[in-house]
Amino acid sequence: MRVLVCVKRVPAPGAKINITDDGQAVDATNLGHTMSPHEECALELAVQLVEAHGGESHVLTLGVAEADEQCRWAASIGVTKATLVDVGTMGWDPQRTATALTDAIRSIEEADGPFDVIIFGNESADTGGFQVGIRTARALDRPMVNAIKGVSISDDGATLEAQREIDSGMEVYRLPMPCAIGVKEGITWPRYPTMRGRLASKKLAVDVAGSDAAPGGQTMVRLNRPEETVSETVILGEGAAAAPAVVELLKELGLWS
Amino acid sequence: MSVLVVVEHDRGAMADASLEAFVFARSIADQLGEPVEALLIGADAAGLADVCAAHGAVAVHHAPIAGDYGPEAYGMVIASLAPVLSPSGIVACGTDRGNEVLAHAAAELDLPFVANCVAVTAADEWELTRVQWGGSLNEEARLTSTLPIVSVAHHAVDAEEASAGATANVMEHIVELPEWASRSLIQDRVVLSEGLTLATAPIVVGGGRGVGSAEGFDVLEALAAKLGGVVGCSRAVTNNGWRPHSDQVGQTGTRIAPQLYIACGISGAIQHWVGAKAAKKILAINTDPAANMVVKADYAVIGDLFEVLPAIEQG
Ligand SMILES: Cc1cc2nc3c(=O)[nH]c(=O)nc-3n(C[C@@H](O)[C@H](O)[C@H](O)COP(=O)(O)OP(=O)(O)OC[C@H]3O[C@@H](n4cnc5c(N)ncnc54)[C@H](O)[C@@H]3O)c2cc1C
Ligand SMILES: Cc1cc2nc3c(=O)[nH]c(=O)nc-3n(C[C@H](O)[C@H](O)[C@H](O)COP(=O)(O)OP(=O)(O)OC[C@H]3O[C@@H](n4cnc5c(N)ncnc54)[C@H](O)[C@@H]3O)c2cc1C
Numbered sequence: 282m283r284v285l286v287c288v289k290r291v292p293a294p295g296a297k298i299n300i301t302d303d304g305q306a307v308d309a310t311n312l313g314h315t316m317s318p319h320e321e322c323a324l325e326l327a328v329q330l331v332e333a334h335g336g337e338s339h340v341l342t343l344g345v346a347e348a349d350e351q352c353r354w355a356a357s358i359g360v361t362k363a364t365l366v367d368v369g370t371m372g373w374d375p376q377r378t379a380t381a382l383t384d385a386i387r388s389i390e391e392a393d394g395p396f397d398v399i400i401f402g403n404e405s406a407d408t409g410g411f412q413v414g415i416r417t418a419r420a421l422d423r424p425m426v427n428a429i430k431g432v433s434i435s436d437d438g439a440t441l442e443a444q445r446e447i448d449s450g451m452e453v454y455r456l457p458m459p460c461a462i463g464v465k466e467g468i469t470w471p472r473y474p475t476m477r478g479r480l481a482s483k484k485l486a487v488d489v490a491g492s493d494a495a496p497g498g499q500t501m502v503r504l505n506r507p508e509e510t511v512s513e514t515v516i517l518g519e520g521a522a523a524a525p526a527v528v529e530l531l532k533e534l535g536l537w538s
Numbered sequence: 539m540s541v542l543v544v545v546e547h548d549r550g551a552m553a554d555a556s557l558e559a560f561v562f563a564r565s566i567a568d569q570l571g572e573p574v575e576a577l578l579i580g581a582d583a584a585g586l587a588d589v590c591a592a593h594g595a596v597a598v599h600h601a602p603i604a605g606d607y608g609p610e611a612y613g614m615v616i617a618s619l620a621p622v623l624s625p626s627g628i629v630a631c632g633t634d635r636g637n638e639v640l641a642h643a644a645a646e647l648d649l650p651f652v653a654n655c656v657a658v659t660a661a662d663e664w665e666l667t668r669v670q671w672g673g674s675l676n677e678e679a680r681l682t683s684t685l686p687i688v689s690v691a692h693h694a695v696d697a698e699e700a701s702a703g704a705t706a707n708v709m710e711h712i713v714e715l716p717e718w719a720s721r722s723l724i725q726d727r728v729v730l731s732e733g734l735t736l737a738t739a740p741i742v743v744g745g746g747r748g749v750g751s752a753e754g755f756d757v758l759e760a761l762a763a764k765l766g767g768v769v770g771c772s773r774a775v776t777n778n779g780w781r782p783h784s785d786q787v788g789q790t791g792t793r794i795a796p797q798l799y800i801a802c803g804i805s806g807a808i809q810h811w812v813g814a815k816a817a818k819k820i821l822a823i824n825t826d827p828a829a830n831m832v833v834k835a836d837y838a839v840i841g842d843l844f845e846v847l848p849a850i851e852q853g
Contacts, residue, residue, distance in 0.1 A: 294671075294808075295807075296805065296806075296807035296808060296809075296830065297807075297808055298671055298674050298675055298808055300675065307671075317790070318773075318790045319790060374650070375650075375651070376648075376650060379645075404637075404653075406671070406789075406790075407670055407671055408670050408677070409653065409654060409669065409670060409671070409672060410651075410653055411632070411637040411638070411641060411653040411689075412637075412641035412644065412645070412651050412653065415609075415638060415641040415642055415645055416641065416644075416645040419642065419645040419646065420645070422718075424610065424721045424722045425609070425610070425642075425722070426638070426722050427609070427634065427637070427638040427641075428634040428638070430783075444728070445634065446784060448735045448737050448738060449729055449730065449731055449732070450727060450728045450729040450730035450731065451727065451728040451730065452607075452724045452726075452727055453724065453725050453726035453727065453728065454608075454722055454723075454724060454725060455725045455726075456721060457721055463638075466783060466786075466791070467776070467782070467783025467784065467786070467791075470779075497650050498649065498650035498681060498682040498683045499650045499652055499679055499680075499681055499682075500679060500680045500681075500682070501678075501679050502665075502677075502678040502679055502680055503677075503678050504670065504675050504676065504678075505667075505675065505677075505678065506675060506676070507656075507669075507673070507674075507675070507676045509834075511834075512834075512836055514822075514832060514833060514834075514835050514836065514837065514838050515836065515837045515838070516827075516837075516838050516839075516840065517821075517837050517838065517839050518839055518840075519839070519840045519841050520839075520840075520841035520842065520845050520846060521841070521845045521846060521849035523840075523841065523846060523849075524849035524850045524852070524853075526839075527837075527839060527846075527850045528850060530821070530837060531798075531850075534797060534798055534819065536740065536741055536766075536797060536798055537765070
């Protein structure tokens, strides 16, 4: 089985996210970089699928040269091939990103053979456009369902069963392969890199490509911090002694019976 | 021209989130001086026309395709009807289904799609405010498109009826879908819980790293049971394997909107906060009076959750 995972390099913020003075980006001074938790789980899923069914896993990223780091992270947990589309910026809009990824996937497939499964994150950690995977899958004419939290492959290898968590349970989709899915955190438990994995990641040959995809119709103007309605916190008390005040509050809200 | 709302429903049951899309669509339609219309997809959605009318749709378009929900089929219905109805904008709510259906439609139409907006200034070019980082930041964006397609961030506006008792003109549209569009229909459903869920419970008792262990959640379970609520948690908890990921509240978990969220031993990192802030009231229980959760909450108790929670439960 040949599995591709698309990941996007993003800053790794702490409990607060700061914006640069010009409002054009997240202030990444002193921040490391990472990918969305959804995409970390996507990489783990790819490695597991190849462990179970044989084959090869491949990671694809579009952005800046430094996204090499995310390719090597993928290798450290067991992904064996990598392609970086270096466009010198993380600022390509979703349509342009999807066109460039589609082109890159076509040329990888021409060289190495078609992918059975292409895995995306449900949405990117930062800009959250909720569409790059869907656009790419449609351009490649692969069935695609987003928000997937469980996957299994049929015995004959022809169908991927994908489960989406809903309020009361799961929706089940059965996609003919080759197909694409967008996955959510929780679908797998990402492993930690082993010593061997770290070595493999150092040796990984990252294929670097370019792209001349045309821009789409969405343009970012600037980033803002959402206004917060700052309410004065009412301190109900300290320790167990505060319990009666909490019960009073619950009664007031009609939530105590 | 009109602003078209794509209605989300599950086998004929209206999703509450759709009602938020109507409110958002009305705010855009008012700027343009145009009416709101609704699009119902699926034979099983026929009964929803009156709800659409009550929420402001003067006309309801119904594409009675057979079968269960499927992102590609629904996306193709929108893409096929867009040139027929030629709306000045298409709006849905930014749920799993809402965002994916609009993305499929936009991909087919080769048009931009802007997900999770919180405000729109509609003129020749639309100016939008949309959320980034799951709601931690806002992005101002410009949209250049012959047909703006946008979703409104879930919980960004409150649902509100427009004209109770109104009725709408229903128009049926027969859409011939390509065969491939049925490859991603829902094939089956697994029911896991009949009762309250994180997304719908009136009270959520959330636990963070401060709970310390899987067993530590017993006191939260006990209080949740007593109050008729459910237990949620932070990512620190799921990362430690103390609770399943389906209990996680936040950017990459569930967005909750209960009457009351009781956040115990949770520091209130922005990625957690964005999933909890739609709660009507928040009570933080934390040993640290300076914790973000305490500072942002409506109410707080400063102390050890293992002393506070049992005391509340006993009344
Ligand atoms: C400084 C800056 C300026 C920007 N300016 C603009 C602008 O002018 N207009 C605009 O529209 N956007 C702008 N963006 C955001 C834009 O670059 C998005 O990153 C891009 O649209 C793709 O992300 P998304 O959120 O749409 O992805 P989603 O659709 O949310 O991503 C879904 C999945 O697709 C895959 N994916 C997404 N992006 C990539 C990638 N780069 N490489 C590999 N896989 C990927 C991942 O698997 C991801 O989980 C800007 C961003 C920055 C940082
Ligand atoms: C892209 C991205 C997505 C993310 N998505 C999510 C998400 O969906 N959900 C989420 O939760 N996080 C998410 N995070 C992680 C988030 O940044 C925080 O790391 C996480 O929320 C911290 O969890 P916590 O508050 O339980 O732990 P901590 O930050 O360690 O806080 C523990 C708190 O418990 C208090 N405490 C300790 N002992 C006690 C006691 N006995 N009684 C009372 N209080 C006590 C402490 O004072 C402290 O405030 C995401 C991060 C990123 C980068």
